[in-house]
Amino acid sequence: MDRLDCLTPNSIALVKPLPCQAFLSSFTRLEVTAAGDDLHLIADGPHSGLWIQALCHDRWDEWLARLCTMFPLSSVTTLLASAVDRRIIPSLLRQLPRLITVAVHIRAGPLDEYEDAPTPSHELASSLYAALGDIELPHLEVLALGARAAHPDKLSPADLISMVAARSRRGTPLQRLDIDLINFRPDIHAQRPMAPDVDLFRAAFAPAAEHVGALQLFKNADVCHFELREMWAMPEAERYWNIPEDSIPFYRLYWH
Structure with missing residues (x-):
């Protein structure tokens, strides 16, 4: 794995070329x-990678809309994304012309739909579909959706x-449309997750099959x-983080 000094500012304003x-x-x-x-962002390939973990007190969609000025995106063929703002994923899709696979986790469970959520899950989903249509x-072949959702709506x-x-x-x-229905908790008092009604x-998604x-x-x-891929698990990995120990990024998914 090649070395690139880690850039992890507490906040990122406008993107500049790396x-x-x-x-x-x-x-x-x-x-x-x-x-x-x-923000948690990992871009990687077979032998190299870039990891950004940062805070932004403005809007992430404006920052991510300039991501292609920071590093080349034309070689990216797989996008995995999760967001709570309907502008984020469309802003990424516009910069990824060679995508083959798009996988999106949509937080749609009852406990995700809190009153002040930035965007309701159905609007997040609709914004994704609108971008994929426009x-x-x-080269896009696969769309994979994962969601904790009690109802298709x-x-x-x-x-x-x-x-x-x-x-x-x-x-x-699309050559493949995969929808993964994840068990969800109906309320904070539930002792066990519930399985959605497959x-x-x-029935709701059946008409998509003909297309x-x-x-x-x-x-x-x-x-x-x-996943944190194997290329990141390497001997003496700490030598590749040119930052204080308490600033080293750690891998986490916000819905876990």
Whole structure:
């Protein structure tokens, strides 16, 4: 693994190009999660990676909309994302012309839909589908959705069906649409998670099947698989963090 000194400011204003652009141009996978002021971003490839963990007291969508000025994104073929702001994922999709796989975790469970949530889950889902319908993305083959949702309406099935139909009409149909239904807690007092009604979801999303190569519904299958890949687990890894120990990023997913 090549070395790039870690840049982890407490806040990031406007994005500026990073050094070592040739080193950064080998990334094939981009993982982004955001919650409140916190951002977790990992871009990596077979032999190199960039990890950003930072705070932003303004809007993440404005920062992420300039991500391509920071390092090249044209080699990225896989996007894994989770967000609570409907602008974040569309702003990323516009910068990733060679995407093959998009996997999105949508926080749609009863405990996620708190009163002051920035964006309701159905609006998050609709904004994702609108972007996938409007942006060309000619190489896109797979859309994977993972959600803790009690009802299909939380995932805006009508908008998803419209999107896959539009892509099919213009000759760029999805080859696979995977929907992973994750157990959820109905309220804070529940002792055990509940399983969603798969038949209810299957009926809601069934019309999408005629516009995609394959429609698959799963239960707790981890189709949106966020992971710290093996390339980050290396001997003497601490030598690669050129920052104080208490500032070293740690891997976490905000919905866990």
